[in-house]
Amino acid sequence: MKSLALNILDIVQNSVRAQATEISIGIAEISRDNLLVIEIKDNGNGIPDELIDKVTDPFVTTRSTRKIGLGLPLLKFHSELAGGRTEITSEPGKGTVVKATFRLSHPDRQPLGDIAGVITMLMAANPATGFEYCHVTPEGIFSLSSKEIISNFENESLNDSSFLQDLKQYVISNLESIGADGAVK
């Protein structure tokens, strides 16, 4: 995957398939510790105990259309390439947390990429799901929740392309103001 935003898009697909109604995406750029942390939490079906240790194996997947599942293995690979690791914890019936850490300044750390595009696309494509996005940098915090969007913009449809573009610009400008990686497409 060319950017971490695409890995995030991929992992969130797992949450959607697990029938999560609440998905939270947290990104923290901690320059003091040279760390980038990405955490994706959902309230979906969870991962059964017998699978939890094997999910980062590319030959383990719950899909029936094919025998390979690359989402989690690729995230693990990218995090380890950048001197970090990926931890997956889950409680069947309650939800799953995927947490990946990276050395912020590592030369092999993938750029964050178009995170604004990913977040707006996720909200548009899954209007019934509650998304919480929170991005923390040493300069500030930006957060966005789909519930906030729906309550503030009831007459707008998340299917409205010009609204989505405005929303994406809104996210980009706020990320720029806190000096976040991924603020520029």
Next chain:
Amino acid sequence: MSLADLKKKRDELKSGLNLRVNAIDPETHVQVKVAMATCGIASGAKEVMEFFIEQLDRRNIQGVVTQTGCMGYCYAEPTIEVTLPGKEPVVFGYVNLKRADQIIERYIKTGELVDGIIPVNYETIHSKE
């Protein structure tokens, strides 16, 4: 920019526009589903989805663009499934932005079939009893 600023901007914009019908009606709306699994994302499905959302709106075509999981055609990603009103869904593979444009101009607008269709409605001797 705060949410209040965004809201103000939208209100100013809406005052000059006719509000479009928001209800989705399969009788008149085109449905485009973009496969968004790892193979799709790695091959550019996100850009394809953004393209469809923007272009259907720009070309005034009533439609809904959603994402779906792996359809099993990983070798042909990005793949999309297009359902024209009243017709069977058709799956297209190798959808880059140029082909997406052709699909909108030819298949969605006029029903003319475009290269790169992945046949799904065949029966093999194994599936017959």
